[in-house]
Each structure stands twice: as structure tokens, then as C-alpha cells.
Amino acid sequence: MSSQRYVQVEIRGKRGDETIILAWLKLREGEVERVVKFFKSATVERVGDRVVVNTALNFDMPAVTFRSPQTYSLSLTSEVPQLGEKALYLEPVVVKIHQRPRITVPDLATDLPQLPGVAPKLAFVDVVFKEAQRLGPLALNDVVPEIKTAEPHLQPATVSWAEKPSFFLSPLSSDVPQISAPRVSTTGVPQASGGDYDIELFSFFEDLYARNPVLRLSSILADRPLVILAERESQDYIEFLKRVLREIYLVRAGSLPTNSKHISNSDDLEKIMPVDVSAGGRIFVFDLRGGRFRIELIRDGILDRLRELYSQRLGFFVFYGSGERLREVKNFWKKGMSDTPRPIEIALAREDIQILNVLADAMWGMSSLSGKPYGDLDERIVYLEDWFWKELERATGVFDILLRTKPSDDSGSESKMHYLVKAFVVSYLAGKISEELKQTEHDDKTAWERALSCVDTERGLGSIRVDVYVECEGPYRDLAVEVETLYGTGAVIHKLREVVESRYGRVNMLWIVIPNPQAVLYLPLLLKFRRWSIERYGRWAELFTLDLEGRGLIKLADLARRIHDRLIQDGSVMS
Template sequence: MNAERMVFEMIKSKKIVRRYRRKPVIRDRNVIVSVLIPVDVREVSREELKLEAKGVVFLDVPLIEPTFEKEIKKIEVVTKKEVTVPSIEYTLKLVSVVKYTSKAFQEVKIKDIVKEISQITTLTRELVNHILENIPTLEFSVAENVEMKALEKGIVSHVRPVSELLNYVSKLRITFHTPRTISAKELSREIIAKMSRVVFPSLTKGAYKIPEGLDPLYHTFSSPLSRILNMPLLILAEPPSNFVYEYMEFLKRVLREIYRVRLGGLPNPLEVSIGFDEIKFDIRASKAISIVRIDDIIDKTRRKEREGEELREEIFHTLSDRIKELYSQNLGFLVVYGREVEKLLKVELPKAPRLLRVKIVEDESIFKLCNLMWGLVHEYCKVPIERLKEKGLNLDAYVVELERRFYDELEKLLSDIRLVLSVEPSKRDEERIGGESLLHYATKVFIVKYLLDQEKIPPENIFTEYEIGDLVIDVFVNHPKHGELAIEVETLYGTGIPVLKLRRTIETRLTKGLKLWIVIPNPQLTIFLRDIMQLYELYKRKYPDRLNFFTLDVKSKKLVSLEDFVKCIRELKLS
């Protein structure tokens, strides 16, 4: 027992190393496979223990020998029937589904409506009640004597910016609407704003004197053609002494523009130089421009048929009959052109309802005036007189060429599809043609191109046919320098009295707090320059920085101010 105890103590102190006994299992020439079989501790002799105790002791750990069970041929399953499942108590709360049960329709009776309904008190309602409870009383006193003084009509003395208009409400009005999208155009119709007082320039004797404007046509033809009203007119035109100043084509175009302004539409043309007998009954002034070249008629008829005073008297009597018919005709022009008009004057002057004598001023300045009239403002002084003389041309040929160039330049603008698509046409009937004239639309395109190229305005800041309340602006611009700018094109066609149309345009735009530019094409501005200048002088005293007139320079594609245009007219020294 003492030896075994010694062994276990040595094992416990890790001083004994187990020993094995080799048992060969496979033998080969060079290899012997053996199994190390541990030696049982009890088989260790006392001598070995003594020896091992002196030095290192080898401890042999016995191997666990595997044991194999016999083959199981039958497997029996044993089931215990009496198994008790532990019971757990749960408290369940069941919720029943609500079932809908329809009931029979019951008769609905209308009872008396409560008349006194309590209204919800709001801050706005309290404000309205306070205003109604504190309405000021009116007291009437004896009126003082009122003296008649000069009344000023029409120009806004002071216009507040658009941003301040919404701060002034003339009347408190509470309305309830169904929520919906409100556009800026509708907003201007709904809001009642306090506008600045309108004061028109005084036209009485006590007011300032109206400055005398220019009338270049009066000095050109020695007759006030622009002051013609809606009545037929007999014009006796005397030929020039120099062929270079033949002016009948110039005169016809001036009369055409006057007709379109006074009455609207185009007059019927009629020109008689031969075949007088065939058309002598068709000569009339009503809605027409009839040109009778009396010298050519007498000269050509004398060669073919008869001579002498008999022929002249027959022609004069025919014209006399036509002149007597003017009393019951509409606006139009009967022009008798030739040197024989002096004899016609002596016989038929008392019978004409209205007569004008026309004779052109034979000066180079007339060519410069034609340049201004047809859009060559910046180069109006360049007149090729010598070239015209070399080619045998005259003033008539020069005017026809200028008019063709004027409309050619405008047509080039209309060939730019992108530019045309950005300009909306107007729905206003200008000359009873169901819309605006081609000149009016082309001028709008001209203005848009000028704003894009010269003023460098972004396209998103330019609007055409822009609605502000009940107004439709031809071109509306958010200008970086001028702010909200309205640009109106006025061809004056069909207006009758141009200054009345211009006054209405000025007043309606400026009372909206806008700056206004009015663009008038060159022919109309030249013909009615006197009236337009007087109107501008009246209004610029009240609106020095908010109203401007312009015309066109078709070659440079720029707008020309009225001041610059008048400066060019004055330099001609036509008076």
C-alpha cells in the first residue's frame, strides 16, 4: 500500500513518466510497426520504483482498449402511455366583431330652423363690428362761395411704385372663395387699390403756352395736308420747273397714309393721262386717290383728234361736273396735276367743297426729308443727287425705291422664324381687317429684336400681348434700368384723330404705374409730327422720365427718339 501511495503521490507531483512496452504487430525489412502498451502501475516492481525514485521516472498511461458490442438484431420501442402534460392557465379576452344591421327607412321630418345662429367671433369680425359701431357722424355747414378756376385734366401728378399699391385699400371687403390657383393677371382685377390722382394738363388761357410743333409737309407742299378731315378734297398740283423734283409719286403715298389714318383701309387708285373720254365718268374723290394729269390729256388728245380751245373747254367742263359731285362723297382725293390748273381755278374754285393748292419746294432738303420718312434716320443726309441726274431719275423714283427698302427690311425680320414665333399677334381690329396690320406686327418684331440685340434684355423678361387688368400691352419688358416698361406700337391707322388715340394710350398705361414708350412708324410720324410734338410737350411736363416717343431706323435696326428725329427735321430748315 505504501508503494502504491508513493506512486500516486509521484504522479500527482508530475515526477513520474509512464512507461510502455512495445508489442510488434507488423514487421518489414526496414520498418517495424509496434504498439506501445502501457504497463499497469501495479505491475511496476519495487526495484523499478526505487531506481526511478532516484532519477526521472517514466510513467506509462494505459490506453483505453475499444470494446465492440454485439450486433443488435431487434429493436423494441417502449412507449410510456401515462404522460402528464403540465397545465397552464391563460385568461383569454375575446372581442366580438361589430356587425352592421340595417334598419328600416324612417321618415324624416323638417322642423323649424333656428333663426338666431351664434356666429364665430374672429379678429376680422371684431374689427368690422368696431368700425360699424364707430361710424363718424356727418355735419353740414353753409357752403362758401366757389370760384371757377382752370381745371386741369388728365396727367398723373405722382404715381406710386407697383409694390406700394397693395398697401392702400380703399374699402374693406371680406369675401370667401373656394381655394384655387390664382394667376397674376387675375390678381390685378380683384384687388382694389388706391391709385394716384390724375391731373390732366390745362388747356385754358391761364395755362402754359402750347409750343408750336413742326409740320414738314406744310413747308414741303406749301399746304396743310395733315389737317384734312373726313371730307372729299380737290387738290390742284402745279408741276415743278426742274424734272428732278417731280413729286406726284411722293404726294400719292402721303395721301394714302393720310387716308389710312383718317378712315382706315386702302383707297382705290385711279390715274388718268390718256383715254380721258373712256373713264371721264369714273373720276371721283370718294374713298379714292384719283390723279388727272391734265397737261398729258390735252397734249395727247390734241395730236389725235382736234385742237384749240374747244378741246380744253370740253375737258374743263367734264372736270367741272366731277367737282360738283364732291359735296356728297366720303373722304378721298381728286388731284388735278398740270400747268393748265390756273385756268381751272378761275372757273371752278367757288364750286369745290374744299380745295388745296400744292407746289413742292425745289430744294435738296426734300430728298433728306424722304430719307427720314422711310427709315434712314442716321444717314438722312446722304442724298445721291448727282447719281440720280446721271441716270435720268427724279424724286418720284427715289421715293419709290425708299419705300421698297423700308418694307424689305421689315420683311427680313419676319423671315426669322424663331423671332416671329416669340411675338404674339394682336387680336385688335386695326383697319377692319380682323386683326393687326402687317406694319404693326413687323414693328413689334423690330422692337423685340432691338431689345434683345441692343438693350441686351434676356428673352424671359420680354412679353408680347401682355395683359395687365383690362389692358393688353404690345410689348412688356422687365427692364434693368427702366423697371416695368410698356412699349406700344401706334400706326395710327383707322384712328380718325390720332392725338385722341395717343392720349388714351398714355393715360391708361401711366395710371398703372408703368413707364411708357410709344413707337410710331416713320411715315405716320413725319406726316403728323406737328400734332404729336404738341401732345408730347404737354405730357412731358408731368411725366419727364416716364414717357417717350420713338420711331425706326431700319438700316441700323435701332429705335430713334422723338427728340433726335425732330433735331434732324430742324436741321433741314424747311421753313
């Protein structure tokens, strides 16, 4: 305990022509002068062993009784005086009351003032003290409550009041309270799609993905090798298929398939047979197009490799071609080959190819679904993937953004996709906040610097850590953003559920940003999860993906609606 000398300080004010005692304070000797300076028009006199401070404050005061009060500091006036802006110990804080004057709160040491009771104008209110959390909302209309002396070191309180809220109080302590504006404005924040969740939209995509042989592969849950017989009809699609299988493997296994092969010559296949021909942990394509692949020469070797799949982990054997050569492979299972895994057969009609062309745009961030011609589907998907990475790197290649975007860990295990999408979110939010600040007379450079300082990455919030967090005032305040590549999750919905449930009640808003390839590949499942989340938690959480054309984010539900409308417009599916 401190050995400093304490004095009794009596603070007086006016109620009309009557002089009333506002508070008794017990302060250290050296702090009396600071309190006097706080009341600019105050006069001081010593009466015996106490100090009397006569202030210019004039107001009526009802009595408000707080039950089991906690230690806190509160200063309210009905007529806001012109007060100094220099805090005694902490930085000045802003209280928004009516005309929104700037005030500061003095350090009143460890004991609280006891104000005299006066005739009440409001009814008593009940204050219930619960576990530690923010006070709010609390509205006191033009009056100052009676505050009883409280024991120190009590827990923070939650106060509910029927009147319209005017401000929020942060957790109370014996020091200066933190006072901040209410977190209710959502101006400028992308909100969930209007109206209730459209169950017909989900049903549309569920049916679409179930009927399309390539999209149907996203439902794979097996942790074993799969054999695929992919028949080429009107147009090549093997490059699209390989990328779909890669994303499925990333989600299921958490890493890229290793040492994948694309063999179009049976002579090349013989050179690596049998040592380097397997499906486990890789994508192995037998390209039967052209005349260089002769099944009859390597039939026995392929059959042996198929028999070895039973002990291999997830991977893919893909036989791609048409005509007689593919039929030769199909005949493997018609001639007593019951000891090998049954294949998945894929054949795409013209309308299936049209659907994949539209989804290719969405899968690589071209959310306008412009459908600009770049040749057939395979040429298009290679072009779009290259464009996706170039645009993502260009959008995040600013030094300030990279400096602000911390990696998830020091081991280097964070994927390139996760880091670049996280940096993209930082750039997007900093740009949005900067535009808000420019409207309040900030120049471009100052607005950008302040906006960037508002956006933090790898932010710890108790026992959790969020990828991106916004901490400054405004429509994005207390927003947490989680980038979910879904890599290595296996069961996608359980990972998303854990994210939502662990952050609920800790942040004001939650955005889950899913990179485009995974967002489109698992679109029906994600739409269904979004519906589940809204039914339980309201629109507090939302799913997003990237709009690289617009250098921003787009709600997944809005992208789904665009895809739906485009497919109906093109006649690829019936409405």
C-alpha cells in the first residue's frame, strides 16, 4: 500500500440558486490540483482539514441506485461544459452525447464519489452484474445518477435499459473508463443478400451438380484411389478435369498431389512400368487420344497396376479418350475383372460443356461471367488459371500491404493461396476504410495510412486467432475475416462450423472468405451451410469469395445468383 498522504475533497455545484455537494473524494495530496484544473471555472478553499472545490456546473440530479455496484468512473452532465482535452493518465477518449462534444475523464483514484440524493425524475432501474463483458447500451437523459461508494476490484457489469441507447461503456475499472461509440452502423458494409435464403437457389445447384458428371466428383469422400473413364465427345475437357481433381485432393489431403503424370504414348508408359505407375497420392492420366497409345501392348501391366490400388491412399487413375481405345479399357471390367475397383464413367454432352465454361469464369475470379472467348474449354481454363494468379499477385504486390500481412506461422507451412487471399482482404478493407476517411477531410496519404493501421492480421482474441481484424471506428469496426482454403479439412462443413461457433459472441461481424476454386467446386454444400448458419446465428456471419475483376469481395450467395441467371439466359439449363 502507498504511504502517501490523502485529503478529503468536497466538490460543490449549483442546482438553480442552491449550492449542492456533488461528491466527496479521497485523493492523494498531489492530485488535488489536477482535479481543480479539470473544472476550469472552479474556485478552491480550505476548510479545516478538507479542500472545497466550487464548480460552475449546474444541473438537476435524480437518484439512481446501483445494486451490488462495481468500481467504475462516470461523468455526465446535462449541460456539457467546455472541458480540457488533456487526460490525466490515459489518452483522451470521445463520448458521443447529443451535440457530440469532446470531453476527457479525470483519474479519480481508487475511491468513487458519493453524490447526495435529490428528488428523482426517473424511476429506479435494476442493474444486474454478470460475467465480465462490455456495458451497453446505457442511456441517461439529461441527469446524473446517484452513485454509492463501491468496494474495489469488482467484476465488470452488463446494464440493460429500456431507453434508446446513447453510448457504450467498455469494462469498468478503478481507472479512467474507456468510452466508445456504439457498434450499430453498417453503412458501406456488404450485407447478406436481400430477403430470406432462397431455398430454390440451393435446390437448383444441388440438382445441377448432381447431373453434371465432372461437378458430381466434388462429393467424393473416399480415402482411396479412384479410377475414372473420361470419354471425349464434342470438346476436350481433360485440363478442366485435372484441375477439379487437384482441388478435391487439396481439400481431402491438405497438399498437392505429388509426381503426377500425363502419359500419351504407350512406349513412355512401358519405360516407367511397373515402378512408377500408381494412383496413390497423385493424378495419373492415360491419354488415349491419337495413335501413340496402344492398349494391347501394355494391357497386362495396366491390369496389374489396377490390382495394386487396394493398398494405396487417395489418388486418381484417369483414362481419357474416345472411340475404340476407351472401349478397350472399359472391357477390362467386362472380362472377369471383378478384383479391381469399379471405375467412375464420365461423358459430357454439349450443354455440360457450356455449364463448365460459365463455372470456369467463377472458379477463377472472373465474377462478371463475361464468357469472353478463349478457344475451347481446356484452352479457357488454362488461360483463366494463369490470369487468376497474375491478378491476385498484382492486387497484393504493394509493399505496405505485404508488410501489414503477417504469415500464419514461422514454419512456412501457410499455402501461397491462403497468404495472397489474406493480403487481398487487407488491401480491400484498407481501401474501403480509406474512402470513408477521405469524406471527413483527410487527404489521400493520411487516409490510407490511418486505414492501413486499422487492419491487423493474425490477431489474437483470447484463445483464438483471426486472420484479419478491423479495430478502428466505422462500419467495419470489430470485423473478423477468416480465409478458409478448405485444404486438408476433409469434411468441409465441420471446419466452417468450428470457425463460426468459436467466433460467435467475440466479434461484431464475421466474414469467411473462400478462394474461388473451392467456393465454386463446393458451391451447393456451402450454400446449404450458409442457410444453416443464418437459421442459428442470423446474418452475423457471411460467406465471400474473390471478385478479381472488381478488385473486391463478392458474397457467395450473390455469385450463385449470377451463375443461375447466366445459365438460364444461355439456355444451358431450364428455369
